[in-house]
Amino acid sequence: xxxxxxxxWKDICQTVRSPxxxxxxxxxxxxxxxxxxxxxxxxxxxxxxxxxxxxxxxVGEEETPILNELRSLILETGELNVEVFAASDYPDPCVxxxxxxxxxVLVLPENFYFSLQEQIPATLYVDETSSEGxxxxxxxxxxxxxxxxxxxxxxxxxxxxxxxxxYSSDQEFQAAFEQVLAKANQSWDEKAITVSMERTVSSAxxxxxxxxxxxxxxxxxxxxxxxxxxxxxxIIFVQERRTKTMQxxxxxxxxxxxxLIAHSLSMFFIIVAQQIILVLSxxxxxxxxYLREPLxxxxxxxxxxxxxxxxxxxxxxxxxxxxxxxxxxxxxxFLFTALGGAWFTLEGTSETFYAIARHTPGAQVMRGxxxxxxxxxxxxxxxxPVGMLFLYAILFYIAAILIFKKNKE
Amino acid sequence: xxxxxxxxxxxxxxxxxxxVNGVDFTIQTGEIFSLLGPNGAGKTTIINLLTGLFxxxxxxxFIFGNSIKKEPLKAKALMGxxxxxxxxxxxxxxxxxxxxxxxxxxxxxKPLQARVDEVLELIGLRDRQRQRxxxxxxxxxxxxxxxxxxxxxxxxxVMDEPTVGIDPQSRRHIMDNVLALNKQGMTxxxxxxxxxxxxxxxxxxxIMDQGKIVASGTHAExxxxxxxxxxxxxxxxxxxxxxxxxxxxxxxxxKVDQDGERITLLAxxxxxxxxxxxRIANQFNARISSIAIHEPNLETVFLHLTGKALRD
Ligand SMILES: Nc1ncnc2c1ncn2[C@@H]1O[C@H](COP(=O)(O)OP(=O)(O)O)[C@@H](O)[C@H]1O
Ligand SMILES: [Mg+2]
Numbered sequence: 023x024x025x026x027x028x029x030x031w032k033d034i035c036q037t038v039r040s041p042x043x044x045x046x047x048x049x050x051x052x053x054x055x056x057x058x059x060x061x062x063x064x065x066x067x068x069x070x071x072x073x074x075x076x077x078x079x080x081v082g083e084e085e086t087p088i089l090n091e092l093r094s095l096i097l098e099t100g101e102l103n104v105e106v107f108a109a110s111d112y113p114d115p116c117v118x119x120x121x122x123x124x125x126x127v128l129v130l131p132e133n134f135y136f137s138l139q140e141q142i143p144a145t146l147y148v149d150e151t152s153s154e155g156x157x158x159x160x161x162x163x164x165x166x167x168x169x170x171x172x173x174x175x176x177x178x179x180x181x182x183x184x185x186x187x188x189y190s191s192d193q194e195f196q197a198a199f200e201q202v203l204a205k206a207n208q209s210w211d212e213k214a215i216t217v218s219m220e221r222t223v224s225s226a227x228x229x230x231x232x233x234x235x236x237x238x239x240x241x242x243x244x245x246x247x248x249x250x251x252x253x254x255x256x257i258i259f260v261q262e263r264r265t266k267t268m269q270x271x272x273x274x275x276x277x278x279x280x281x282l283i284a285h286s287l288s289m290f291f292i293i294v295a296q297q298i299i300l301v302l303s304x305x306x307x308x309x310x311x312y313l314r315e316p317l318x319x320x321x322x323x324x325x326x327x328x329x330x331x332x333x334x335x336x337x338x339x340x341x342x343x344x345x346x347x348x349x350x351x352x353x354x355x356f357l358f359t360a361l362g363g364a365w366f367t368l369e370g371t372s373e374t375f376y377a378i379a380r381h382t383p384g385a386q387v388m389r390g391x392x393x394x395x396x397x398x399x400x401x402x403x404x405x406x407p408v409g410m411l412f413l414y415a416i417l418f419y420i421a422a423i424l425i426f427k428k429n430k431e
Numbered sequence: 432x433x434x435x436x437x438x439x440x441x442x443x444x445x446x447x448x449x450x451v452n453g454v455d456f457t458i459q460t461g462e463i464f465s466l467l468g469p470n471g472a473g474k475t476t477i478i479n480l481l482t483g484l485f486x487x488x489x490x491x492x493f494i495f496g497n498s499i500k501k502e503p504l505k506a507k508a509l510m511g512x513x514x515x516x517x518x519x520x521x522x523x524x525x526x527x528x529x530x531x532x533x534x535x536x537x538x539x540x541k542p543l544q545a546r547v548d549e550v551l552e553l554i555g556l557r558d559r560q561r562q563r564x565x566x567x568x569x570x571x572x573x574x575x576x577x578x579x580x581x582x583x584x585x586x587x588x589v590m591d592e593p594t595v596g597i598d599p600q601s602r603r604h605i606m607d608n609v610l611a612l613n614k615q616g617m618t619x620x621x622x623x624x625x626x627x628x629x630x631x632x633x634x635x636x637x638i639m640d641q642g643k644i645v646a647s648g649t650h651a652e653x654x655x656x657x658x659x660x661x662x663x664x665x666x667x668x669x670x671x672x673x674x675x676x677x678x679x680x681x682x683x684x685x686k687v688d689q690d691g692e693r694i695t696l697l698a699x700x701x702x703x704x705x706x707x708x709x710r711i712a713n714q715f716n717a718r719i720s721s722i723a724i725h726e727p728n729l730e731t732v733f734l735h736l737t738g739k740a741l742r743d
Contacts, residue, residue, distance in 0.1 A: 024534070024539075025534070025535055028531065028534040028535060029535075032520070032523075032531050035523070035527070036520065036522055036523065039522060040522065265516070265517075265518055265519070265520075265521070266514055266516040266518040267518045267519065267520060269479075269484055269514065269518065270512070270514055270518040270532075270579075271535060272482075272483065272484055273482040273483065273484065273507060273510070273512040273514075274507065274512075274532070274535040274536050275503075275504045275507040275508050275535075275537075276535055
């Protein structure tokens with residue numbers, strides 16, 4: 023057992039010291055993240071405007087002051103877009119969820135300002151379980167709790183009264199207005215809107231809007247260069263066989279399985295460390311929101327490291343020499359990054375390609391990361407991809423162990 | 432006292448090579464025992480069997496009574512092994528290598544560090560211990576390679592051709608180390624294809640060829656096997672198949688071996704046969720360009736037993 027960790031420690035020392043390792047594990051991925059990020063940033067910016075989630079405002083009457091007020095307040099948040107629909111066209115406002123990128127529907131009753139006094143609230147339909155839905159809910163609740171909207175709705179109510187039944191003097195108007203405002207203040211908070219749960223269609227693909235190009239390039243390059251990092255461990259195997267240090271270990275009462283497990287473990291630790299550094303850089307340098315679900319991200323990292331570790335060990339026991347290791351790693355890297363959607367999102371690819379590629383381990387990793395950083399889903403959203411990665415890891419380890427046993431002359 | 436190694440009927444076959452083909456020998460505790468044989472004789476394969484790298488096809492061996500088949504871990508723990516290849520991590524320093532291998536041999540903490548210091552002193556690399564092994568000369572690497580096997584003060588050190596391909600100075604250093612370690616009580620199994628090394632170091636020698644031990648004993652015992660024969664080494668200036676044929680017929684010449692221009696033969700009385708050798712060469716217009724006569728030694732023994740010269 024202690025021997026196991028002696029070997030792990032030795033592997034780690036060797037890796038940390040190798041300039042090639044630093045280049046491949048950290049420098050290249052950071053460079054390429056920046057590089058791809060810059061290339062695609064322009065495109066993402068253009069998209070971003072139209073791709074913002076939309077709040078559908080359903081109103082009886084267009085162009086009322088209160089509606090204009092609401093619209094500008096929502097737009098000011100920068101999180102949401104607003105589209106206005108006539109209530110008469112949408113007796114069931116929830117069909118609006120079928121429209122692209124509508125994530126919340128806010129129905130303002132006719133003469134909202136009057137209704138306020140009659141305590142008929144506006145209704146917000148929203149899917150509270152999706153994170154975008156939550157964003158919309160909080161944003162709108164926040165807007166409704168602002169003094170400003172309170173003031174303008176009360177004022178609007180007063181003006182409507184004034185039109186029909188003019189107040190005799192400004193003082194009279196002012197006094198009445200203060201009454202209204204006070205009353206509104208009292209009952210507004212809980213009465214202004216009611217929230218109605220509505221499960222919107224929020225399948226993974228529909229929810230996929232890349233806001234920053236780094237949301238793609240950061241996890242993408244992380245996947246690519248983590249896979250290429252398996253070269254390191256596989257080379258340790260091959261070198262140990264070539265330099266006969268492997269045989270020498272066997273003369274010291276260290277078993278073959280100890281050596282195999284030790285190298286897998288070092289691989290695992292190194293890759294986890296690499297990914298943590300890349301994730302933190304992604305978060306703090308490139309503004310990719312990895313840390314909104316740190317545990318989920320960690321789980322993806324661990325599962326990914328296990329799979330790559332399995333692949334590295336398999337390669338280590340199969341490859342005959344260093345050249346083969348490099349060749350195999352490059353093949354694995356290109357195959358799994360291309361199929362995994364690390365360079366371009368799989369969502370845009372042809373149906374056949376998507377159908378095959380989405381099951382590959384690389385795609386699981388991308389899905390795991392992007393469920394958090396792009397789709398803004400919760401912890402549970404990574405469980406399925408992580409499970410798949412564990413399965414892949416097990417497959418690769420089993421293959422490696424079988425070959426390793428067979429090699430034993 | 433218990434024997435350090437007892438090998439019984441060891442066999443190891445590869446697809447078309449009988450690398451070790453039924454080998455028996457006993458190494459007494461405290462002695463230096465050499466396996467002497469040309470390249471491909473099967474020395475390394477025997478070492479690999481003894482150190483448990485792979486199991487024998489037949490037979491067994493006992494390290495201080497522990498079967499390499501049944502109790503490999505116990506057997507391994509008693510041995511320090513110096514492999515034929517330089518088995519080191521080139522990207523680590525000598526010290527880091529020693530510490531790593533010391534740990535694998537079960538040493539820890541202060542005793543490990545102290546022992547590493549001692550070994551560095553012993554192999555004469557204390558001053559350069561922090562340098563990466565890749566920067567070392569072949570001889571220095573060899574010394575580290577050997578030092579590793581000494582770390583846990585094993586009762587038995589197994590060295591597989593530890594002096595191959597190094598400068599005379601490093602070679603001397605290594606031989607002296609072997610003798611010193613033996614004086615401290617370590618049993619040594621040493622393989623080589625240099626008969627001088629076997630002769631200088633060993634208490635007992637086993638001569639190997641083609642997977643078998645062809646003779647064994649002390650140096651004196653082995654030399655006695657050839658009787659009063661001298662070994663004559665000649666260089667013939669032209670290809671001399673016919674010359675060799677005639678030489679073999681000369682009375683007193685027993686074995687004749689040819690390797691290009693170099694010819695080695697055994698003669699009971701070299702003074703008596705030399706005139707005949709020259710006369711025959713002249714008959715075929717061949718010139719003898721050099722000649723050397725050696726008293727009986729292990730080289731002579733090998734030629735006598737196998738009909739081949741034990742060449743580098
Ligand atoms: N892995 C192997 N596969 C096939 N043949 C081998 C292998 N290892 C050694 N041999 C053969 O076994 C014989 C003995 O080799 P070896 O033990 O290395 O000899 P030595 O150490 O005396 O030079 C040689 O003929 C060699 O070619
Ligand atoms: Mg050998």
